[in-house]
Amino acid sequence: MALARINSGVLAGIEAHAVEVEIDLSSGLPFFSIVGLPDLAVKESKDRLRSAIKNTGFGFPVKKIIVSLAPADLKKEGSAFDLPMAIGLLAADGVIEGDRLLDTLIVGELALDGRVKGIRGALSLAILAKKQKISHLLLPSENAKEAAVVEGVSVYGVETLPQVVEFLNGKQTLPKTSPAVMVEEASQDDFSEVRGQAHAKRALEIAAAGGHNVLMIGPPGSGKTMLAKRFPSILPPMRFEESLETTQIHSICGLLTPDQPFLISRPFRSPHHTVSDAGLIGGGQIPRPGEVSLAHNGVLFLDELPEFHRSVLEVLRQPLEEGKVTVARASAVLTYPAQFVLVAAMNPCPCGYRTDPKRNCVCTETAVSRYRARISGPLLDRIDLHIEVPTIAFREIASTHTQETSEMIRKRVLLARERQAARFAGEPIRSNAQLRPRQISKRCKINSESEALLESALTRLGLSTRAYHRILKVARTIADLAQEDDIRTADVAEAIQYRSLDRKVSTHA
Ligand SMILES: Nc1ncnc2c1ncn2[C@@H]1O[C@H](COP(=O)(O)OP(=O)(O)O)[C@@H](O)[C@H]1O
Ligand SMILES: [Mg+2]
Numbered sequence: 001m002a003l004a005r006i007n008s009g010v011l012a013g014i015e016a017h018a019v020e021v022e023i024d025l026s027s028g029l030p031f032f033s034i035v036g037l038p039d040l041a042v043k044e045s046k047d048r049l050r051s052a053i054k055n056t057g058f059g060f061p062v063k064k065i066i067v068s069l070a071p072a073d074l075k076k077e078g079s080a081f082d083l084p085m086a087i088g089l090l091a092a093d094g095v096i097e098g099d100r101l102l103d104t105l106i107v108g109e110l111a112l113d114g115r116v117k118g119i120r121g122a123l124s125l126a127i128l129a130k131k132q133k134i135s136h137l138l139l140p141s142e143n144a145k146e147a148a149v150v151e152g153v154s155v156y157g158v159e160t161l162p163q164v165v166e167f168l169n170g171k172q173t174l175p176k177t178s179p180a181v182m183v184e185e186a187s188q189d190d191f192s193e194v195r196g197q198a199h200a201k202r203a204l205e206i207a208a209a210g211g212h213n214v215l216m217i218g219p220p221g222s223g224k225t226m227l228a229k230r231f232p233s234i235l236p237p238m239r240f241e242e243s244l245e246t247t248q249i250h251s252i253c254g255l256l257t258p259d260q261p262f263l264i265s266r267p268f269r270s271p272h273h274t275v276s277d278a279g280l281i282g283g284g285q286i287p288r289p290g291e292v293s294l295a296h297n298g299v300l301f302l303d304e305l306p307e308f309h310r311s312v313l314e315v316l317r318q319p320l321e322e323g324k325v326t327v328a329r330a331s332a333v334l335t336y337p338a339q340f341v342l343v344a345a346m347n348p349c350p351c352g353y354r355t356d357p358k359r360n361c362v363c364t365e366t367a368v369s370r371y372r373a374r375i376s377g378p379l380l381d382r383i384d385l386h387i388e389v390p391t392i393a394f395r396e397i398a399s400t401h402t403q404e405t406s407e408m409i410r411k412r413v414l415l416a417r418e419r420q421a422a423r424f425a426g427e428p429i430r431s432n433a434q435l436r437p438r439q440i441s442k443r444c445k446i447n448s449e450s451e452a453l454l455e456s457a458l459t460r461l462g463l464s465t466r467a468y469h470r471i472l473k474v475a476r477t478i479a480d481l482a483q484e485d486d487i488r489t490a491d492v493a494e495a496i497q498y499r500s501l502d503r504k505v506s507t508h509a
């Protein structure tokens, strides 16, 4: 056979697209050309291919070789085509019999000695194989567990080029990789460890129930980080499709291990405030999802919010608004999912102790307003709940009064989520937090008494229209937690309390 075709694939966003690797061997002066790859990658691929094939004892064909990767207009990055190209060459040269290749998808990078090295995005490639109705997937053994979660595709992990050749020729059998057993590990961090802070815990329960973004304000040591870390433990468990999506993103970033090939707990990402725009949002030369996408279906925790670069806070607007990010590149626009709950924390002032009754704040009024102004405007407008976290008294810390466990809180959250699922059945939203302004008046009706209360609060506190909408959404969630069909005046009153920052800082964009 002088012509061989191998099924392979390449990532674009979180999806993999089919790529056909075609090898044509003909007699003539030795010549080796690869078409369909970016210029820079071609030379490196040729060198790796030549060495890997020679070093494993196969002869490198002394012929005219043309390798083409189709479709030509699809951008192909990375080195995962090494293995399909090598296999194609050997098949075209008669070393491998072709029949098994038709129903096999192959990806893998080759080391110069013929070892098969790991790749990114194995899960997306397995999903591609299934979509293309290809029943076998051959890929680096370190990525096999990641791919094996997809049903209907037989996954084989391979370690060397000769092993792949033997397998395809039917001379060696390889074990089919079985999917990892998935059990949600009980989180190490539990709300029962947090003493007191009933107000903060209540607000976080509301946030979890309605999917609302929260900002915690309190002095250093008051427990903000401790509370944030426990937030995922009261969120509903991930549904399988959510796990699949989130795992795909982590797979593309190469963050999965054979021990943990599939994510079943909601991600909790806490990038440092020195994170770059690309680190947070995604992008780069070979594009990768950023922290907002790694937090997809989970929690993005931004500690010391005012310390983040202004530009970083600006780029958060799109994911907060749309649940996804678009990364523009020279040749294409990529989209990554980024649906997360934002949990942010900050001190009340630069020194940190403004609201601490036992310490003296040394900040000037100007310094305090400048500090708070860093997070005012558009970002603050997308945060439904502001939570004051006071320093708690020693006697509260020392108290042995039993605290509710995360599981107890999560039960109530789940019931509130069920009410929302029923309410939004057939609509593209899942939680009250995702309600758009024009849907709010229909979905969050309040009685005239509540209306009057809200009116007076708006005037008294000088709240914006956007704040008004946030209050209604939060009031809806509070009513859902209470299993109430109608929003009560008390729910509205409680929701108003969670706008404390609006009173101190103007939020007009
Ligand atoms: N309410 C609390 N219950 C139990 N321990 C607490 C509480 N608040 C603070 N702590 C203790 O103080 C430490 C510091 O809290 P931390 O969450 O880091 O504060 P912050 O992030 O507000 O600066 C925690 O690790 C915990 O040991
Ligand atoms: Mg902290």
Ligand SMILES: [Zn+2]
Binding pocket: 349, 350, 351, 352, 353, 354, 361, 362, 363
């Ligand atoms: Zn201060």
